[in-house]
Ligand SMILES: Nc1ncnc2c1ncn2[C@@H]1O[C@H](COP(=O)(O)OP(=O)(O)OP(=O)(O)O)[C@@H](O)[C@H]1O
């Protein structure tokens with residue numbers, strides 16, 4: 001089946017920084033034409049509500065439960081997504097009837113793969129009513145039902161993008177440095193291995209916010225004034241996530257920032273930036289063919305301290321690190337693009353996840369479709 005469908009992807013990631021929107025025309029396989037994208041940042045008050053929501057979600061045992069204010073948060077968050085879609089369509093002169101489907105991630109509020117429990121708030125039916133566009137949402141659940149980790153889901157899209165890179169780049173590894181980082185290695189035979197690779201920006205964000213009130217270390221400026229403290233970096237890198245042989249997916253709260261006072265602001269930011277970079281290489285040991293090229297996307301690529309440490313470690317392995325933007329890709333919107341791509345795959349009944357990406361027993365599709373009328 002080669003029908004090209006036009007899709008919008010909506011991603012609200014673990015950094016809680018906002019909604020990314022992206023437009024694609026794709027057959028859900030090798031044909032991908034990327035369209036416009038936009039970011040709709042959350043204001044400080046909504047971020048606080050999301051953080052509160054993560055706390056309230058800790059008591060969830062059954063994925064339909066919405067303790068505390070979670071139901072209200074889910075409704076407001078869905079309405080914010082609908083607003084983002086309307087603004088995106090109007091700014092890009094796209095009509096709702098020209099879009100076949102929206103791929104809606106929602107917001108992960110709890111992820112416990114060991115209990116086969118993953119919860120994304122986001123009301124697909126409400127979004128379909130508000131936008132007049134069919135919606136595919138809840139794309140992680142079916143993977144878990146079939147023994148997968150429920151994450152990462154982006155790898156099948158990374159693989160589609162990798163097909164457009166020159167053979168010289170292979171073996172290639174896409175690295176997404178968001179709140180949590182994940183990687184997709186594609187070897188010279190096109191074999192995909194993917195998994196969450198460790199803490200991304202969340203620890204840095206939490207550390208910097210606790211000291212300065214700023215949401216993140218813009219341009220890595222705070223880290224650039226500090227020194228790597230190995231006592232701290234070793235503590236993170238010796239975590240069982242890195243020493244275990246089995247790959248597991250991560251919840252935002254699986255790693256905690258240092259305790260305030262145990263290290264200075266700048267050394268803390270510097271050390272955590274190093275952990276982010278080193279975590280990727282500690283995890284890549286699970287990949288059979290060592291990557292030659294690391295293509296970095298997600299907000300962490302905008303932190304030169306992380307990128308510098310990655311380049312330094314990669315050089316020891318005769319590999320090199322490149323910002324996805326330099327390859328004509330879009331490091332900010334890649335996950336939103338992926339959710340558009342996955343929605344089209346879901347409509348076509350194609351697999352979203354594979355034994356090599358989430359550990360699922362066999363390739364499976366996923367997602368729940370809600371028709372606009
Ligand atoms: N200019 C910048 N300088 C340094 N860091 C930045 C910059 N811009 C964004 N970041 C970092 O990137 C983070 C956002 O990254 P991104 O949007 O990729 O995460 P996400 O999609 O929410 O996470 P995930 O991929 O885990 O779901 C911010 O929280 C911040 O730490």
Ligand SMILES: CC(=O)N[C@H]1[C@@H]2OC[C@@H](O2)[C@@H](O)[C@@H]1O[C@H](C)C(=O)O
Nearest residue numbers: 014108111151152153154180182335
């Ligand atoms: C449960 C969940 O939301 N996981 C996210 C998170 O953020 C990054 C990493 O952990 C990744 O595995 C996943 O998101 C990406 C988009 C994915 O599923 O591919």
